[in-house]
Amino acid sequence: MQQQAHEQGSRRFEACPRLPRSTVFYGGDYNPEQWLSEEDGNAIWQEDLRLMRKAGVNCVSLGVFSWAALQPAEDVFTFEWLDQIFDLLAEQQIFVCLGTGTAAQPAWLSAAYPEILPVNEMGQRQQHGVRLNYCPTSEQFRLHANRLVRLLAERYREHPALLLWHISNEYGPACYCEHCALRFQGWLQQRYGTLAQLNQHWITSVWSHTYTSWEQIQPPVSIGERSMQALQLDYQRFISAMNLESYVSEAAILREVTPHIPVMTNFHGLTRTIDYFSWAPHQDIITWDSYPRHNSTPDMVAFYYDFVRCLKNNQWLLLEQTPNQVQWHAENPLKRPGVMRLQSLQALAHGSNSVMFFQWRQARSGREMYHGAMVSHAGTEQTRTFQEVASLGAEIQRLGASFLETRLPAARVALLMSWPNWWAVENKHTPSRRFHYLEELQRYYRALWQRNIPVDIVSPDHALSQYQLVIAPLFNMISREQGDAIQSYVEQGGTFLTTYFSGMIDQFHRAWLGGFPGPLRRTLGIWVEEFDPLPEGRTNTVVGQHADEDWSETYTCEHWCDVVHLEGARALSVFGQDFYAGQPAITEHQSGKGTALYIATRPDAACLDALIARLQSQLSLTVPLLVPRGIEVTRREGEQLYYFLLNHLEIEQCISLPRPMRDIITDQIHQQEMQLPPRGVAILIPMGTPLN
16 A cells, blocks of 8 residues: 555656746645545535635645544545645645644544554543544654554655655644553663662652652652652653654654655744744744633734744744634633734745735534634635735735845844743742743833844753844743853843842752852842742832933832842942832843843833833944834845834824835835834835845
8 A cells, every 4th residue: 555655646746847936835734535525525625726726825734733634544545635625736836735634633543543542741641533633652643643654754755845844744742651651660760870860860868759760750740749840841752752752753764755845833822831942943944823812912912923043043933823813711702804914924024935824715514614714614705804814915926036035133142941941940849929020021022022123032051142132031040150151151142131030950950059040149249048939919119220321210120039149249229118118120231241130029111111212322222214113123134124013003104214125016116105004014125225
C-alpha cells in the first residue's frame, strides 16, 4: 500500500511546474472531507472553488483533522478524495498547506490501543473524544501517526500545489500515566545524572522527601506529591519536551521525503504547557492562530504578533483567525465592520506574510459549527462577512511579490519572557495568588506600544547587545549565567529595567541566598529585605523625588510593595503610605556605562507611561512616524519601504507626513497630510527614491 501510494504520487506530478508565489498568502482552513457524505458534496466543492476565486484565495490549510477520512481502518487508506481536491486546487493556482491529520486520532485507533489515551491529574484514563486526546509519550500513537505521515509525504511530495507541511494542530496534551512516569524518570536521569544531584537541586530534605531510587519519583498528580516546586517545574519542562519529541518524529519523516517543503506546526495563545522558545529552532517558519477576545485591546493583539515575529527572525505567517466570531469564548459578539480588516492588516504590519482564517466553510455540526467562517451556513457570497473577505483579498493582491521580501527593522527595545519563569511566578506556593505573568508583560508592552516604540519579545537567553533598553517584568527565576549577562549588558552601556518579585529563585526553583534580588543585586544597587503582597483593593502611592528632572508626580500602586534598601542606587520615587513610607519604590543605579532600574511595586498605567516617556527621551528611542495617540505605526523594509498606519479609534484622525507618500490600497498620493478614517488602515510608500 505504501509503495503504491508513492508511485502514484510521483508518476502523476513529476512533470508539473511549481505554482508561482506572487503575493501574500490569503485563505483559510479547508475541510472538504466534511462534505464527503453529502449528496451534493461534489457540487459544494465546485462552489467552494468559485467562491475562492471571487475572494482572492490563493492558499488553504488542508487535511488538518482528516485522519479518519484518510485511514478509516488500520490497514485501509483512502487518499482518492484528497487527490481530487489537490488537483482542483492546483488548477485554480491555490497553494496547499497540508496537515498531517495527527491532532485527532480516529476512534478505531483509540479502541485498538487504549494505552494511547491520556491519564489526567486524578489518575483517570480519558475516553476517546475531542482532539489532542493522546499521551504525548505513547509509542503506539507515534507509530501510527508516523506511518500516516510517511504515506502523505510520499504521495504528495511532487504535487505542484504543496507549499508547506502543517504537523498536528495547536500542540499541548499532558498526561500522567505509568509510561509518562517511566519516561520522566529517564528524562530526570539524563538531566541530573545521579539521585544525589537531583536531591540536592530539588532540596528534597524539606519535609523528609529525599528520594533513594528513581522509581520513587512520580508525576505530580493531585493525589500525590504537589508540594515540591522543583518537581512540578521539571514535569512542565518534561511535558513540553515530550510534545516536541512527538512533533520532531513527524518532522524528521517529512524532511527526509520532502526536503524542499518547509515544516511547521501552528502556535496559539501562548499555551502554558509548551515552551515556544525551545520549539522555535525546529520550525522552518512560525505560524500563529490569533483569537483575541471581543474586549481585547489592539496592543494585546500586537503583543502576540511581535512575540511570534521574534521567534524566528521575522519569518512568520498568520495561519488562523476568525472572520467574524468564535463560539468558545464566554461572550462571542460579531466583529464590527472593519475590525477583521484592521486586525488582518495589523498582522502584516508586524511582519506576517499571510492572512488566513479558520475556516473556509462553516461546519454543519460539531463543536465548531457556530464558529465563524469565510462562507457561512447560508453558502452565499451576499453575506457581509464574505463581502469583507473578498474586499480584503483584493486589497492584499495589491501588495505584490516584492512585499514578501520586506522585514521590520531591528528593534532597540526588548521585553524578556520565559516559560519556566511563567511556571514559577504562577506556582500556587508563591505569596500571592494574584500573579498573572502575561498580563504583567502586556502592561509594559502597552506603555511602549502606545508610543509606537518598536519592541522585540525574546527569551532571557537571547543576546542583548543590540538593544538600548531591556525590560524584564516579574523576572522571578534567574540563573547565575543570566544575571552575569545582564550585568555585562548594563556595564557596556545598556539600560535594564525589572520589577518586584524578581531575582528570587534559580533555575532549579531554589531561593537565592544572600539577599534578593539574587544575581541582580549588584546590577540594581539595592537589597530587598522583605515584601508585602497587598490584599485586593488595598493601594499605596508612589511619590516622585526629583522635580528638577520632571519626576515629581504622585501615582497609585497596588498588589505588591517591596521594602528596599539602597546599595548605590538612588530613589526616583518612594512609597507614600504604610510603615515603609518614604522608602524606595522606583530606583535607578549607574553601573559601568549603563543604568539599571527597579520598580518595587505594580504602578498604575500613568506611572508606566511617564517612566517609558522618560526612558524614550533619555535613550532617544525613535518611532517610525509621529502620529496622534491611538494610531499604530510600523515600518517594513526591503527594496521598498512600507509604512502601516492603523487607526484603532472610532474617530477620523489627521496624520502629518514628513514627505509625499502613496497609499497602495487606494493608490492616492498624500503630500503633507492625510485623513485616516475610523478603523482605517493605510499602507504608504514614500514617493521618490526607493530605500536601498
